[in-house]
Amino acid sequence: MGRLAGKVAIVTGAAQGTGAVIARLFVEEGARVVLADVKDEPGREVARGLGDAARFVHLDVRRPEDWKAAVASTVSAFGGVHVLVNNAAILLLAPLTGTSREDFLRIVEVNQLGPFLGIQAVFEPMKTGGGGSIVNISSSDGIKGMNGVAAYASSKWGVRGLTKCAAMELGRYRIRVNAICPEAGNPFMSAPFLPEMSDIANVPHQMMQAILKAPDHATPASRLEDVARMALFLASDESLSCTAADFVVDAGLWAGVYQKGVPSA
Numbered sequence: 001m002g003r004l005a006g007k008v009a010i011v012t013g014a015a016q017g018t019g020a021v022i023a024r025l026f027v028e029e030g031a032r033v034v035l036a037d038v039k040d041e042p043g044r045e046v047a048r049g050l051g052d053a054a055r056f057v058h059l060d061v062r063r064p065e066d067w068k069a070a071v072a073s074t075v076s077a078f079g080g081v082h083v084l085v086n087n088a089a090i091l092l093l094a095p096l097t098g099t100s101r102e103d104f105l106r107i108v109e110v111n112q113l114g115p116f117l118g119i120q121a122v123f124e125p126m127k128t129g130g131g132g133s134i135v136n137i138s139s140s141d142g143i144k145g146m147n148g149v150a151a152y153a154s155s156k157w158g159v160r161g162l163t164k165c166a167a168m169e170l171g172r173y174r175i176r177v178n179a180i181c182p183e184a185g186n187p188f189m190s191a192p193f194l195p196e197m198s199d200i201a202n203v204p205h206q207m208m209q210a211i212l213k214a215p216d217h218a219t220p221a222s223r224l225e226d227v228a229r230m231a232l233f234l235a236s237d238e239s240l241s242c243t244a245a246d247f248v249v250d251a252g253l254w255a256g257v258y259q260k261g262v263p264s265a
């Protein structure tokens with residue numbers, strides 16, 4: 001018996017990266033999973049590799065009509081929806097002063113409006129099914145400030161706010177809503193913006209941290225698989241006491257400042 005036996009999950013942005021790893025782990029743990037993405041062929045390919053317990057649906061998270069169709073197709077294929085992982089997102093690395101109104105709205109529309117529409121779309125089937133778990137993928141950029149990410153970080157802080165408000169409203173229907181704030185993700189997401197690190201895609205994330213000079217207080221690991229395992233925990237009944245919470249998976253990278261010269265282990 002897997003940790004998600006009997007559960008049906010929708011994972012957005014599952015054609016690659018974190019979403020694909022989450023979908024694979026969920027299937028391994030006994031869930032039936034609908035992988036949703038705008039990248040149809042890669043998404044179908046990942047779903048095919050997962051066998052009969054997986055399906056792909058085309059979903060642009062900005063479009064309420066796509067959500068309606070994706071949820072209907074999930075219910076028709078697998079009989080309900082117990083878990084939603086709002087993972088799809090896009091990145092913009094740009095100076096604040098060089099970020100246009102259109103850029104800002106483009107980021108917010110996918111990263112913040114998308115999860116909002118997703119929560120609305122799964123509410124009825126989750127309520128009818130006696131409850132559920134919604135896992136919103138925020139970011140370590142959703143817990144701190146950084147240069148170059150004004151639009152992206154705004155959207156990821158917004159995801160945490162949405163998480164708490166949704167948890168307040170939906171708890172009475174036994175629907176839990178939590179956020180994960182990962183440091184690790186698909187290096188391809190930032191590669192187009194960092195030409196000076198053109199080989200970024202070939203560098204495992206742990207090494208990237210070393211290259212970027214991880215501070216002395218951080219543990220060396222910041223692994224995508226650990227993000228997926230946190231999503232598994234939150235999707236499963238092992239986390240029934242957890243709602244409205246942020247789960248930081250960043251190897252301690254952004255926990256604080258290590259002061260050299262101050263007594264320390």
Ligand SMILES: NC(=O)c1ccc[n+]([C@@H]2O[C@H](COP(=O)([O-])OP(=O)(O)OC[C@H]3O[C@@H](n4cnc5c(N)ncnc54)[C@H](O)[C@@H]3O)[C@@H](O)[C@H]2O)c1
Binds near residue numbers: 016036062090183
């Ligand atoms: N890459 C990182 O370093 C990093 C770090 C922290 C958090 N995250 C977060 O992790 C999550 C997964 O990102 P990733 O690293 O796997 O990146 P990724 O680019 O590999 O995956 C994002 C997926 O979302 C899909 N997507 C984009 N727009 C969409 C839309 N409108 N509708 C549906 N799907 C859409 C893409 O096609 C892609 O498959 C995101 O929420 C991201 O913000 C990433």
